[in-house]
Amino acid sequence: MGNFFKDNEDLQFYMDRGIDWDSLIRITELNFQAPDGHESVAEAKEFYTDVLSMLGEFVANEVQPNVAAIDHKKVKLVDGEAVCPPEWDAIFEQLAELGTHGLPIPRELGGMNMPVLTYFMNGEILGRADVSAMTHSSFHAGIAMALLVYSVHEGTTTFDSEKLIISETRFGDAVREIATGAAWGAMDITEPDAGSDMAALKARAVQDEDGNWFITGSKIFITSGHGKYHIVIARSEPDMSLGLEGLSLFLVKAYEDNEDGTRTRYANIVRVEEKLGHNGSATCAMEFDRSPAQLVGRRGEGFRLMLLLMNNARVGVSFECIGIMEAAHRLAREYAAERGSMGKTIDKHEMIADYLDEMENDIYGVRALTMHAAFHEEMAHKLKLYGRAMRAAGRSLEFLGIDSDEALEARIKHHEWESRRMTPLMKYIAAEKSVEHSRRCIQIHGGAGYTKEYGAEKLLRDALVMPIYEGTSQIQSLMAMKDQLGRILKAPQDFLKDVAQTRWRSVSADDELERRVAKIRGAGLKTLQLVLQRTIAAKIKDVRRLPMSEWKAAFADMDPKRDFSYAMLHAERLTRILIDSAITEVLWNQAKEHPERREILERYIERAEPRVRFLYDEINTTGTRLLRRLSPDQDSRAAE
Numbered sequence: 001m002g003n004f005f006k007d008n009e010d011l012q013f014y015m016d017r018g019i020d021w022d023s024l025i026r027i028t029e030l031n032f033q034a035p036d037g038h039e040s041v042a043e044a045k046e047f048y049t050d051v052l053s054m055l056g057e058f059v060a061n062e063v064q065p066n067v068a069a070i071d072h073k074k075v076k077l078v079d080g081e082a083v084c085p086p087e088w089d090a091i092f093e094q095l096a097e098l099g100t101h102g103l104p105i106p107r108e109l110g111g112m113n114m115p116v117l118t119y120f121m122n123g124e125i126l127g128r129a130d131v132s133a134m135t136h137s138s139f140h141a142g143i144a145m146a147l148l149v150y151s152v153h154e155g156t157t158t159f160d161s162e163k164l165i166i167s168e169t170r171f172g173d174a175v176r177e178i179a180t181g182a183a184w185g186a187m188d189i190t191e192p193d194a195g196s197d198m199a200a201l202k203a204r205a206v207q208d209e210d211g212n213w214f215i216t217g218s219k220i221f222i223t224s225g226h227g228k229y230h231i232v233i234a235r236s237e238p239d240m241s242l243g244l245e246g247l248s249l250f251l252v253k254a255y256e257d258n259e260d261g262t263r264t265r266y267a268n269i270v271r272v273e274e275k276l277g278h279n280g281s282a283t284c285a286m287e288f289d290r291s292p293a294q295l296v297g298r299r300g301e302g303f304r305l306m307l308l309l310m311n312n313a314r315v316g317v318s319f320e321c322i323g324i325m326e327a328a329h330r331l332a333r334e335y336a337a338e339r340g341s342m343g344k345t346i347d348k349h350e351m352i353a354d355y356l357d358e359m360e361n362d363i364y365g366v367r368a369l370t371m372h373a374a375f376h377e378e379m380a381h382k383l384k385l386y387g388r389a390m391r392a393a394g395r396s397l398e399f400l401g402i403d404s405d406e407a408l409e410a411r412i413k414h415h416e417w418e419s420r421r422m423t424p425l426m427k428y429i430a431a432e433k434s435v436e437h438s439r440r441c442i443q444i445h446g447g448a449g450y451t452k453e454y455g456a457e458k459l460l461r462d463a464l465v466m467p468i469y470e471g472t473s474q475i476q477s478l479m480a481m482k483d484q485l486g487r488i489l490k491a492p493q494d495f496l497k498d499v500a501q502t503r504w505r506s507v508s509a510d511d512e513l514e515r516r517v518a519k520i521r522g523a524g525l526k527t528l529q530l531v532l533q534r535t536i537a538a539k540i541k542d543v544r545r546l547p548m549s550e551w552k553a554a555f556a557d558m559d560p561k562r563d564f565s566y567a568m569l570h571a572e573r574l575t576r577i578l579i580d581s582a583i584t585e586v587l588w589n590q591a592k593e594h595p596e597r598r599e600i601l602e603r604y605i606e607r608a609e610p611r612v613r614f615l616y617d618e619i620n621t622t623g624t625r626l627l628r629r630l631s632p633d634q635d636s637r638a639a640e
């Protein structure tokens, strides 16, 4: 009997000791004061481990054997409804019975109240078998939790401070229905003429004289668009020049099932996309024609609300990518151990051994970064939901070392920044590596990898969307670059202090591994400095003589489209350096506490050091010719 949790030592490391479970469980269980909850950290962990083991067994034995059939049969549009293969329906019926759709949903709303992190770990396990199944599963509890977070944000959730439970929440009925598995949701952002550029979104939301909202417009590529609850972003302010400020968020019930067995639709599925992969996932084109909608939050707040949950969605995709990486590595490793060539199995040939070694090491690194981001993202949300409610009720948060409202807000800010800083790095590298690993998996299989027999080609077809959806790799790089440069400009003295401390650590730390980690961090800081310097130099010739504290003022009159071209050109390379810096920091923190992780760090550093040197050199020495060609001055000269 296979088990995708029990056969994965690294995943078990996180379940056992690689996460600060004490903090996460105590805040999730309101320090064991809520009714019907677990009574200790140990008891909760034992329960989570049992649930993950059960799911690991289910996925290995009930999902994995069906994925080829699902991939072949695909989702079809029949009489306006998306119809999935029967194997698919059977899997989701069983998942509903196992209760996974309510896994992170609070008990009082029909869920199991497990940390979102465990839901993501389950996502990785499902993704290892089939990313379509993982994606669809995440549009159950993922949407329910989004509705809960939005309701808390807009102030329509009330918390019973005596019983320590949510007593009322605006979208409670939808959340409860989703927890049972009877319904799921979708996130409707993309339109035919607007993907990465959300300011170009056109779907319109209008209000009648009684204040009711209606949405009209087209949305495309909507994952699990055959769901009932659609969170839709639409333009509530007709003035397009308002850009992102003119967008609001809405909840649209796409259909209602009637007692006579018929269905009334308020938003129509007009197409199910034919795709390269993800064939079990219904990717729908939706048409809204005066579809009744409920405004979520305030008018004009739509983009902000999307941002509120963006990190969370990206963490989910990263776990999905790790599922692919894990599957690709295992498939390749098993094949290489069997396949003979020139007197030995191919895993003994140096180049293939090197591939496999790097793949394994990447998985450790990407999973470490993703677990780290997921932890901070969840802590931030839970402190906002439960931490604030507990303090308002006069309950102590001393179990988290928090003794005042100010300390609580500072802790929330810390978790938010850590999550924000890591998320674009994590999404970028997880997505890119899922493609690289599945491509290598085919290569290691040789000609057999190019056939359908082994499943290697399916992994690559499925992986190729990872760097596209939930923010493309280029958009992640721009975000990472802007966040980091913005922070330096906001507090240049802090940055300079960081540079000095990192340099000191790189020469004086007692532990050789710590010195090497600090050197990689130093390379990241040096690159940021270079990128900033060159960006300003494009505008101010004498930048080298300008103290860093005056760079902010120098930026004030710059035009981002034109003057930031150097930073934008190298954003992806910079992101890759920052990723190696972030991963080695996270692995170093693990190694300090768990010496058995030192080898993983050492292996990662060995590959990261030359990579970072190469990327720095590339940033330093390339691009001038291309930028000259792209410059608007050049355009005007050519036009003359």
Ligand SMILES: Cc1cc2nc3c(=O)[nH]c(=O)nc-3n(C[C@H](O)[C@H](O)[C@H](O)COP(=O)(O)OP(=O)(O)OC[C@H]3O[C@@H](n4cnc5c(N)ncnc54)[C@H](O)[C@@H]3O)c2cc1C
Residues within 6 Å of the ligand: 187, 188, 189, 190, 194, 195, 196, 197, 220, 221, 222, 223, 224, 275, 278, 283, 465, 468, 469, 470, 471, 472, 473, 474, 475, 478
């Ligand atoms: C299988 C699948 C499922 C999806 N699920 C959903 C869903 O559930 N809900 C939803 O709303 N959408 C969904 N999408 C849509 C997805 O989020 C978009 O495809 C994605 O945001 C990219 O938008 P686009 O396709 O319009 O590409 P574009 O935005 O046109 O981008 C094209 C290329 O240009 C690059 N680019 C764009 N702007 C810049 C820039 N400023 N600098 C550098 N490069 C840039 C991009 O990185 C990309 O490489 C899904 C897509 C697929 C394929």
